[in-house]
Amino acid sequence: MRVLLVEDEEDLRYVIAAGLRDAGYAVDAVPDWPDADVMLDLVPYSCVVLDRMVPSGDTLYPLQERRRRGWSTPVLCLTALNEVPDRVDGFRSGADDYLAKPFAMVELVLRVGSLVRRAPQRLPVHLSHADVELDEARREVRRAGVLLYLTPKEYAVLRQFLLHRDEVLTRTTLIERCWDEMADPVSNVVDAVVAGLRRKLGPPPLIRTVRGHGFRFVDGAERS
Incomplete structure (x- = not known):
């Protein structure tokens, strides 16, 4: 946001x-x-x-x-x-x-x-998908009950995935929603944050790369 x-x-x-x-x-x-x-x-x-x-x-x-x-x-x-x-x-x-x-x-x-x-979009305080839970009030993320320690950008990107879990989010979309005007949209900043988020979420993988488009959150049964 x-x-x-x-x-x-x-x-x-x-x-x-x-x-x-x-x-x-x-x-x-x-x-x-x-x-x-x-x-x-x-x-x-x-x-x-x-x-x-x-x-x-x-x-x-x-x-x-x-x-x-x-x-x-x-x-x-x-x-x-x-x-x-x-x-x-x-x-x-x-x-x-x-x-x-x-x-x-x-x-x-x-x-x-x-x-x-x-605000009009009525963003929820609690977001969840599969076994991932995000508590906006406490600013905590857990997977299978285990507390994860995310960077602010990893947290922001995960929040977008949970809010739009049925959509493919392009790198441009994530830049617009999670970075300010100082971000370089042609750099690999999004890929680096997504890679870090994938690593901290652990297996089974929840973030699928949609080649040529961006990323999509899955339920763990799909291959990334």
Whole structure:
């Protein structure tokens, strides 16, 4: 899942982006609303983390305008403005959640996860297929009851396989859903992550390579 972060403080932008990436999200990070406005027209984000005060002004105004046009992507306002009237203005303008600075990174990650699950696509908290179980709330993956230790990208790719287990997922699709704009779509980054995921899932193999197309999750009875 892909998150857009709008934060003008460079150090904080780096810390938040790193924390979300460690949690398995693909993150595009920009410093101001005009940059975000362009990205929102190009990419279908699962969530937006929005600093309220940026160089171009209060982001509640453009947020409100987008909501009026029917834009429904979940938005978490991240701001030092935390008085009751500020929070009321945020929710009235279309924010789905409001987190005051300073904040704990673990709480921000949990709130983003909650917003993503409440989005129109209604992503489930628990995903399973064959003997693989993914618990989104705990961010744990088990196979046959055994806890697996996945990297954030392995976790993100596995989540896509479980969400779309009846589909062939191309490398381009996985890049778009699990990586940010810094990813190199012509590199073997997807193949490397899938190979690592295959190894950690163990036998019988669950990820089948569909030659010339991409990958598909199977039930273990099919040969990969």
